[in-house]
Amino acid sequence: MNKVLIVDDQLDVRMSASIALSNHGFSCVEADSPLQAMQIVTTDKIDLILLDMNYSSDxxxxxxxxTFLQQLQSKNINVPVVVMTAWASIDIAVQAMQLNAVDFIEKPWKNTRLVAIVKQQISSAQLHRENARYTALSKPSTSQDYLVQSPVMLELLAKAKRAAPTDANILLTGENGTGKSLLANYIHQHSNRADNRFVSVNMGAIPESLFESELFGHKKGAFTDAKENRLGRFDIASDGTLFLDEIGTLGANLQSKILRVLESGEYEVVGSSQTEKTNARIISATNANLEQMIASEGFRRDLLFRLNTIELHIPPLRERPEDITLLAEHLLAKHATKYHRGEMTLSSAAHAAILQHPWVGNVRELSHSIERAVIMSEHNVLDVNVLSLNNHSENTSQSWPLMTLDESEKRTLIAAIKHFQGNVIEAGDYLGMSKSAIYRRLEKFAIDPKNLEL
Known part of the structure; x- marks a missing residue:
């Protein structure tokens, strides 16, 4: 159900609009001032704002x-706004449109016109988002450097280069944060498909109910919310590379659907009986031990055979110290440029501390640590204290009691959330989980971040 925020300081106007829109299936939220509206739009998912232009002070x-429209722009809040006023002023309408308002209606309005405008603008916004998503997915990926100097990683890149032109399916394994997506892109750039699309999809972030629509696409009217035709990832990645990240998170039913495509290259768009063909090259990745999952019947062996024609394992950062300093200096320059800090360097003590740190989160943890230091440091030479490594270094030799995989995952989630002071998104990023994936796990384990002792 689409949600409309009605902003007006007159209760009768808000009630009138709310009743008219509610009768046509919209969920309505009301605010009596731009200040209250901004609080709502920054905390709730709003599909359209119906905004009065004049309030008690003016x-x-x-x-x-x-001013409210300017604030939406400055905060990058992309919600369509229909402005309304009792004063028939063309100047105000023009100014509002210049600030990205999508339409204009005068009070008093006819309910049929109000409903028609709201429906049209919500539909247009949804179509715009879908087009933008398709454009982003359709862009050929840009070449990325893979910064390594350790012998083990140089050998890995040599293997990747040899495998790249073959079009063989490749499985990338390794801990979270080691750079599996970067290696997948590297392989694509050295393949015969480099001029075509590199499409990435996080398998752990797709709800099972949307799996076929996301991967295979759907036809308009195939189900309740299918208001437009939608291309699936296999179609978008045709002639290019499709990167299936977190492949080990798939349930048994979804594994069988992927297996069929890998075996035959065939699939059906949701809502269509016509069989489509894809020639996308498949690269997949996981941090899970798929052999153990097969032994416990959590993963199909025939699917693994289809995925790992070539298997490449990325070793953790702690096992390749030659790369740590190189990556640290690269990340320092990158984040210093991002935050306009000028040239920054690491002190000798910081260098030593970085080499001694276990980097349980691998390159992702290293990047986060340096980014925080760049932001918080008052100086252009980063010392060991600003890296805060002692606050979250972990004793990797610590003996853990025997427990189920679910209990182990629950403990890890709680530890990560505590480590990041209750910031669920940052904890998920550290663990290699998307926003939707970590919230699904919080629900699964009944974890309330607000009730954890940080």
């Missing part, structure tokens, strides 16, 4: 409404 100029 009933003619529309300045309060214009």
């Amino acid at each position: 009933t003619t100029s529309g300045q309060e409404g214009l």
